[in-house]
Amino acid sequence: MKELEEYIAQYGTVKEGNVLKVDAFLNHQCDVELFDRMGAEWARLFAGKQIDKILTIEASGIGIACVVSRHFGNVPVVFAKKYQSINLDGEQYCTSIHSFTKQKDFHVIVAKKFLHEGEHVLLIDDFLANGCALNGLIELCEEAGAIVEGIGIAIEKGFQDGGKKLRERGYDLQSLAIVESMDPAVGTVSFRH
């Protein structure tokens, strides 16, 4: 999505350690008009698919998913919740993910009553790097018996292998911008097309 690449080039910041800061429009300040156009683009890319529900993960995915939903018939948005410790009462699907950014493991849960067998689910998130968060969402869908119809990612770090592995597993992964490389010395970002 050319517009998202332009946003990244114009408002993103490249930091040491392959960090791309896009907090000006994606995950701290939110440009809701951009989110809406991202939704239109995903609706085009996933056209013809049955989507009953959008599943995302707190916190940055929530705003994107809620704005994007109107392009999929205003389907419900469910966000998985992160906890460092958890008392499972049997009413939740639960998995564990590792955050490389925060160097921590999280438990991620979705209430069983909000994810059902046979439901057609679109996964939405802001970033894809090594794929830990997405794999967690996929595991929650597998526990529930829900069908992952597609995965919509705003920004994929193409130099990490999360996206490659998901495509090899057969998932319909649509990243709106794929970063090929970044240069913190001069602040440039190059994209895969």
Added chain:
Amino acid sequence: MKELEEYIAQYGTVKEGNVLKVDAFLNHQCDVELFDRMGAEWARLFAGKQIDKILTIEASGIGIACVVSRHFGNVPVVFAKKYQSINLDGEQYCTSIHSFTKQKDFHVIVAKKFLHEGEHVLLIDDFLANGCALNGLIELCEEAGAIVEGIGIAIEKGFQDGGKKLRERGYDLQSLAIVESMDPAVGTVSFRH
């Protein structure tokens, strides 16, 4: 807002300890059509006010704020971030809030570049009980010199004093449903009008 009261009565669950669970439509599964109509109602209630930005707090406020923004000219949404510990680098406004639900203190931050002196801000959140989270957001605005034009809350627990104190301080607080009392034994909720 009658429709929100009906949602609470129909889909909410009352638990011991004055807990009202509304995760079916507000803060785990999100009914984006309801969020949109909440936005229309706040636009009516805050009509004539200049709103440059919406400020909320992760996680549950984000989806509501992002959907509601289109009723205020698609202004940017900024969500304050919670951390248990933080290294301040001078680039953030920071305050501390206590969560009674989680029995923990959080640091709450907003990057200085996303909240400016003289900006007219609408605060949005899902719940108001004792007001700790909102007071944190107000403090961030005071640090920045931003003007709190109004506060939009989905559900206020009217039997706790957060709303009363904010109104006494002169804030234009518009709660779409104010719970007067709840009875966990029979699961009923009564509203203030």
